[in-house]
Amino acid sequence: MKRLIALAVIIGSAIIVSSWPSYGQRDPNARCLLECHGKPDFKREVAPGQFKSLYVDYEQFKASVHKEKLCVDCHTDVTVIPHQRRPEQIHCLQCHYQGNVVGAPVSERPEKYKESVHGKAFERGDPNAPDCKSCHTVHAVRPPTDPLSPVYRANIPKTCASCHVEIYTEYLEGVHGQALRNNVLESAVCSDCHREHDLFPPDDPRSSLHPQNVANTCARCHTDVKIMERRGVPVKQVEAFKKSFHGIAIEFGILRSANCVSCHEYHKILSSRDPRSPIHPLNLAQTCGQCHPNASSNVARGRFHIIPSDPDAGIVFWVYEFYRWLTIVMTAGFIFYIVLDLYGRWRHARRSSHG
Numbered sequence: 001m002k003r004l005i006a007l008a009v010i011i012g013s014a015i016i017v018s019s020w021p022s023y024g025q026r027d028p029n030a031r032c033l034l035e036c037h038g039k040p041d042f043k044r045e046v047a048p049g050q051f052k053s054l055y056v057d058y059e060q061f062k063a064s065v066h067k068e069k070l071c072v073d074c075h076t077d078v079t080v081i082p083h084q085r086r087p088e089q090i091h092c093l094q095c096h097y098q099g100n101v102v103g104a105p106v107s108e109r110p111e112k113y114k115e116s117v118h119g120k121a122f123e124r125g126d127p128n129a130p131d132c133k134s135c136h137t138v139h140a141v142r143p144p145t146d147p148l149s150p151v152y153r154a155n156i157p158k159t160c161a162s163c164h165v166e167i168y169t170e171y172l173e174g175v176h177g178q179a180l181r182n183n184v185l186e187s188a189v190c191s192d193c194h195r196e197h198d199l200f201p202p203d204d205p206r207s208s209l210h211p212q213n214v215a216n217t218c219a220r221c222h223t224d225v226k227i228m229e230r231r232g233v234p235v236k237q238v239e240a241f242k243k244s245f246h247g248i249a250i251e252f253g254i255l256r257s258a259n260c261v262s263c264h265e266y267h268k269i270l271s272s273r274d275p276r277s278p279i280h281p282l283n284l285a286q287t288c289g290q291c292h293p294n295a296s297s298n299v300a301r302g303r304f305h306i307i308p309s310d311p312d313a314g315i316v317f318w319v320y321e322f323y324r325w326l327t328i329v330m331t332a333g334f335i336f337y338i339v340l341d342l343y344g345r346w347r348h349a350r351r352s353s354h355g
């Protein structure tokens with residue numbers, strides 16, 4: 001009889017377990033979800049009349065990068081269910097640091113976030129500062145390659161826009177934003193220029209947009225012949241800039257010299273054919289005039305990014321070539337003259353010693 005009762009209990013509970021909704025029969029997470037965290041209106045009162053949702057969308061979780069994990073793999077202090085106390089606050093960086101042994105990928109160095117402008121603001125208690133979950137979500141984290149991820153290339157500007165909305169609208173009007181809207185994924189998004197985790201204010205030398213680093217940041221794409229040919233954009237500007245007065249001055253630490261964004265703007269970069277662009281021929285006097293107060297409309301008439309040794313440079317190339325050959329011919333002539341002179345002196349010396 002006892003055995004029969006035991007069997008009935010086992011069968012009974014098996015039936016109950018198998019009738020649990022959606023969570024698979026042996027899903028060890030089921031206990032967290034069934035009674036509590038699987039209910040959309042499950043919440044906690046954080047202040048009188050103020051609630052925080054404790055609901056976890058399990059379908060989203062099961063589609064996430066952490067789908068193989070158990071709730072208790074991360075919330076390790078939950079040992080009995082239901083737990084009596086609020087579990088410890090946990091952090092993504094518990095696993096995502098360089099050299100971790102749990103196999104959490106960290107190629108972009110998420111731990112640098114702590115030193116970043118965002119991390120510092122968060123640490124100060126700025127209620128608007130983003131932490132990991134602001135950009136990645138908590139339980140629905142998807143890899144950057146997944147079009148549904150908030151950090152998928154095409155979605156990054158929108159993700160930043162949840163706080164930087166004015167910059168986002170400016171960005172959308174510029175060439176990079178327009179191209180992204182047309183699904184040109186190789187165009188620049190916020191994090192291509194600013195980076196995502198080690199993001200600093202532009203006056204910080206560690207920033208990818210510090211005046212001395214701007215050219216290299218743009219260069220990542222603008223020296224890529226394949227990308228630029230596909231988009232019909234010339235590629236020699238970076239090289240020309242580095243050889244220009246401005247580029248050399250920046251290299252030597254004269255930061256008031258011009259870098260790419262001094263002339264091109266940054267969020268709303270426009271083609272030189274667009275009359276609103278600071279590099280449209282009609283606006284150049286004003287653009288150069290910011291730093292060269294006497295710049296007239298004659299400055300930089302015609303083409304600007306020129307490498308003199310490049311045949312594409314037209315007249316400048318021929319002038320360059322002319323002076324190059326002039327220098328070579330004159331140097332050769334001079335050397336010839338010296339040799340001739342030395343030979344003359346030698347012969348003269350020999351003759352006088354014989355005589």
Ligand code: HEC
Binds near residue numbers: 073074
């Ligand atoms: C990959 C690790 C990970 C897994 C797996 C995970 N969580 Fe979380 N969970 C977190 C992190 C990180 C936070 C804290 C987010 C924050 O507020 O900064 C969190 C927060 C929570 C919170 C909110 C706590 C509060 O007081 O704000 C609840 C509720 C929760 N998790 C439930 C679950 C449940 C249920 C599961 C299983 C379905 C689960 N978690 C699986 C990482 C995880």
Ligand code: HEC
Binds near residue numbers: 068074132137143
């Ligand atoms: C318990 C350790 C642990 C915690 C806590 C954790 N992760 Fe992970 N995370 C992993 C592991 C392991 C993987 C690899 C999963 C796989 O590939 O199967 C991963 C993968 C990822 C990926 C995919 C990376 C890629 O290149 O494909 C992202 C993004 C990510 N986690 C972000 C987060 C965020 C954001 C949090 C906090 C909300 C977090 N993780 C918390 C262990 C963790």
Ligand code: HEC
Binds near residue numbers: 197
């Ligand atoms: C301001 C938004 C933002 C914040 C805050 C942020 N991330 Fe990211 N994260 C991104 C973006 C954007 C990418 C995608 C980069 C790319 O295109 O590959 C990314 C990629 C990742 C990846 C996958 C790339 C890799 O390193 O393998 C992981 C893991 C990750 N973040 C973890 C974190 C962790 C942990 C935190 C908190 C310490 C965090 N992130 C904070 C925006 C953010």
Ligand code: HEC
Binds near residue numbers: 129135196
């Ligand atoms: C949850 C809101 C939030 C999100 C999302 C966010 N930011 Fe920020 N960001 C801030 C706050 C707040 C500050 C100001 C920090 C401070 O006090 O200096 C800031 C500062 C910055 C700064 C420095 C500004 C300065 O004056 O030097 C840059 C650059 C920046 N964010 C870029 C980004 C980019 C790029 C993204 C997306 C990958 C992003 N932010 C996503 C809230 C956010």
Ligand code: HEC
Binds near residue numbers: 164191209
């Ligand atoms: C083509 C490169 C580029 C892209 C793309 C870009 N930025 Fe910027 N951003 C810059 C530069 C350069 C500066 C300022 C440099 C300086 O002040 O010297 C800047 C400045 C900022 C600042 C500081 C406040 C300000 O206006 O000076 C914030 C915040 C910011 N960007 C956020 C964003 C966000 C959000 C996006 C995406 C919607 C974005 N940026 C896209 C290059 C870029």
Ligand code: HEC
Binds near residue numbers: 193214220232269
């Ligand atoms: C992630 C790659 C990437 C980065 C980084 C990037 N760009 Fe671009 N840029 C592009 C692509 C792609 C286009 C072509 C867009 C199109 O198809 O219209 C473009 C277009 C342009 C154009 C317009 C060219 C034309 O003929 O209309 C200018 C000017 C420009 N970028 C300047 C910059 C500057 C300055 C920076 C650095 C502050 C920068 N870009 C950073 C990819 C990038």
Ligand code: HEC
Binds near residue numbers: 222300
């Ligand atoms: C001193 C001002 C100045 C600086 C610095 C500068 N540019 Fe330019 N840029 C111009 C002018 C003017 C034009 C238009 C005339 C031309 O094409 O030569 C131009 C044209 C371009 C074009 C062709 C697209 C178009 O709209 O005609 C690209 C791409 C470009 N620049 C990228 C860059 C990059 C990348 C840097 C930094 C490495 C940079 N520029 C630095 C002034 C500048």
Ligand code: HEC
Binds near residue numbers: 284291
């Ligand atoms: C952000 C400020 C800034 C902008 C904008 C700027 N320049 Fe300059 N430029 C400088 C500085 C500073 C020097 C001096 C560098 C040095 O010490 O060698 C310089 C040097 C030059 C020189 C070398 C000869 C001289 O006067 O020393 C020429 C030519 C020049 N700029 C032309 C231009 C033209 C054309 C434009 C507009 C397309 C322009 N600059 C925009 C800051 C700027």
